[in-house]
Amino acid sequence: MEIIDGRKIAAEIREELSQRIGKLKEKGVTPGLAAILVGEDTASLSYLRSIARGCEKVGMLMETVELPKNITQEELDKQIGELNQDPKFHGIILQLPLPKHLDTLRAESAISPDKDIDGTNPVNTGKLLLGEETFLPSTPRGVQELLIRSGHSPEGQHVVICGRSNIVGKPLMGILMQKRKGANATVTVCHTGTKDLPSITRQADILVAAMGKAKAITADMIKEGAIVIDVGVNQIEDPATGKFKLVGDVDFEAVKEKAGAITPVPGGTGPVTSAMLMINTVKSAERTNK
Amino acid sequence: MAKILDGKKLSTEIRDELKQDIKSLKEKGIIPGLAGILVGDDEGSATYVRLKEKAGEALGIHSEAVRLSKDTTEEHLLQEIDRLNFDSEIHGIFIQLPLPEHIDENKALNAILPEKDVDGFHPMNVGKAWLGQEAFLPATPDGIREILVRYGYSNLKDKHAVIVSTDNLVGKPLASILVQEGVGANVTLCHSSTPNLSDYTRQADILVVSVNKAKFITASMVKEGVIAIDFGANYIENPADSTKKKLVGDIDFEGVKEKAEAITPVPGGVGPMTITMLLCSTVKAAKIMSHRQS
Numbered sequence: 001m002e003i004i005d006g007r008k009i010a011a012e013i014r015e016e017l018s019q020r021i022g023k024l025k026e027k028g029v030t031p032g033l034a035a036i037l038v039g040e041d042t043a044s045l046s047y048l049r050s051i052a053r054g055c056e057k058v059g060m061l062m063e064t065v066e067l068p069k070n071i072t073q074e075e076l077d078k079q080i081g082e083l084n085q086d087p088k089f090h091g092i093i094l095q096l097p098l099p100k101h102l103d104t105l106r107a108e109s110a111i112s113p114d115k116d117i118d119g120t121n122p123v124n125t126g127k128l129l130l131g132e133e134t135f136l137p138s139t140p141r142g143v144q145e146l147l148i149r150s151g152h153s154p155e156g157q158h159v160v161i162c163g164r165s166n167i168v169g170k171p172l173m174g175i176l177m178q179k180r181k182g183a184n185a186t187v188t189v190c191h192t193g194t195k196d197l198p199s200i201t202r203q204a205d206i207l208v209a210a211m212g213k214a215k216a217i218t219a220d221m222i223k224e225g226a227i228v229i230d231v232g233v234n235q236i237e238d239p240a241t242g243k244f245k246l247v248g249d250v251d252f253e254a255v256k257e258k259a260g261a262i263t264p265v266p267g268g269t270g271p272v273t274s275a276m277l278m279i280n281t282v283k284s285a286e287r288t289n290k
Numbered sequence: 291m292a293k294i295l296d297g298k299k300l301s302t303e304i305r306d307e308l309k310q311d312i313k314s315l316k317e318k319g320i321i322p323g324l325a326g327i328l329v330g331d332d333e334g335s336a337t338y339v340r341l342k343e344k345a346g347e348a349l350g351i352h353s354e355a356v357r358l359s360k361d362t363t364e365e366h367l368l369q370e371i372d373r374l375n376f377d378s379e380i381h382g383i384f385i386q387l388p389l390p391e392h393i394d395e396n397k398a399l400n401a402i403l404p405e406k407d408v409d410g411f412h413p414m415n416v417g418k419a420w421l422g423q424e425a426f427l428p429a430t431p432d433g434i435r436e437i438l439v440r441y442g443y444s445n446l447k448d449k450h451a452v453i454v455s456t457d458n459l460v461g462k463p464l465a466s467i468l469v470q471e472g473v474g475a476n477v478t479l480c481h482s483s484t485p486n487l488s489d490y491t492r493q494a495d496i497l498v499v500s501v502n503k504a505k506f507i508t509a510s511m512v513k514e515g516v517i518a519i520d521f522g523a524n525y526i527e528n529p530a531d532s533t534k535k536k537l538v539g540d541i542d543f544e545g546v547k548e549k550a551e552a553i554t555p556v557p558g559g560v561g562p563m564t565i566t567m568l569l570c571s572t573v574k575a576a577k578i579m580s581h582r583q584s
Contacts, residue, residue: 188476
């Protein structure tokens with residue numbers, strides 16, 4: 001059984017990126033990423049800090065624009081508009097969830113498609129599905145990259161995705177079903193209401209868990225030798241110590257005995273997701289400075 | 291013996307309902323307008339455009355066909371699209387595909403205002419539909435959805451839908467309709483070249499096929515009680531009359547109907563629904579625009 005090391009893969013990607021960033025810097029361009037955070041949320045802040053550290057390592061600019069939680073939609077639109085115009089930034093991400101009084105889709109649609117490096121503007125979602133050139137959302141794109149780089153290409157495989165969210169399940173289906181290299185899979189998307197879920201998950205050559213439910217995928221739900229990718233991030237209390245710890249949607253200890261390869265949580269898909277944000281920001285900077 | 295999902299009959303029903311909608315719009319002074327753009331002289335495409343035009347007129351939709359020669363430049367086509375985008379009498383615009391090779395199809399489709407894109411091919415509409423937002427849907431998957439709903443298959447939560455087609459016209463947008471939260475199914479998207487395809491098709495509670503391979507899906511490839519939807523159109527030799535070709539679908543109708551709970555025939559299944567759904571979208575576009583103005 002093989003543990004797929006997301007941190008190592010992310011480091012490889014950053015290494016490759018350093019070269020591209022070096023070339024941009026020769027032209028006097030530093031790729032810049034702006035993150036918008038509405039309200040104070042410690043989990044979001046620590047996530048954005050980890051992205052900032054990654055950017056710093058490769059010489060990219062990253063700034064978090066912190067906005068008050070009672071900001072109006074109009075003010076948020078205006079802030080996004082200013083970032084759209086700011087030549088310092090080649091990529092803009094909007095940290096979710098937003099406070100309830102704000103319309104997420106409207107805010108995402110306000111990000112210029114050319115700077116929408118996390119592919120959340122519906123125009124970019126549409127292009128993804130149609131197979132046109134666009135920025136692909138970082139989490140599902142990271143899953144694809146992790147599979148390819150660990151030598152488990154999804155081509156011709158049956159990929160079963162548990163969870164049909166707009167940020168993971170649906171775009172991942174859209175990416176992996178395209179007729180092209182590194183994709184071309186037969187894809188099934190399941191949800192929590194799926195009748196007899198194990199009968200579907202046991203068919204998976206590649207199983208992607210993205211339902212946001214701690215240890216929901218157990219050993220009896222996978223087939224021998226399956227590749228298991230865990231996108232879940234759940235905080236649970238360790239009964240022995242009373243401390244909180246991070247676990248995925250997969251029961252790692254039991255499943256790893258049966259799987260052909262598996263990603264750990266933390267240290268699996270997470271670091272690759274951040275690396276994808278960086279790749280897309282660099283790509284955007286390269287486009288505007290051809 | 292399976293229930294026959296009669297698209298022709300449904301289509302007539304829906305067009306009757308549309309007449310009422312159009313009548314009430316007219317009382318408010320609004321005549322829904324649909325413009326179709328045809329480039330070149332392909333006979334099949336010309337027929338389609340004429341059929342859509344006539345069907346619209348029969349319901350009282352203002353129909354306009356813009357026929358351009360096959361050597362029309364991309365620039366000229368984009369100008370025509372723009373003219374229609376700004377024409378307040380036109381609520382829906384479609385481009386009859388395929389376009390001649392010297393024209394970038396994506397560029398043309400993306401030039402249509404999303405609010406008038408009644409074929410639902412603009413990335414903005416594709417993206418919104420995928421995200422579960424209100425959007426115009428392409429006519430074929432929209433017609434399949436309508437057939438399912440009108441025959442009582444609207445809650446698909448515990449169903450497994452298997453789609454054999456991954457193209458932009460049918461497979462992808464249909465997945466986007468069926469995968470949504472709430473009433474959506476478990477969805478598997480297969481290519482016609484998926485290894486061990488029958489392993490998947492045999493699991494299907496709802497099976498949708500659009501690969502244009504005559505009688506590609508046989509009875510042994512489906513399970514007892516399947517709801518089988520066929521959007522194939524294949525002309526094969528007619529054993530009864532060698533001078534005429536016969537139209538068949540991608541599903542072996544005679545064989546599969548013995549096992550299915552419900553099945554669409556070819557012809558008379560999904561086909562007749564497509565133009566009707568285009569007209570529905572045009573009326574919807576006119577309603578939305580009239581709300582905005584009032």
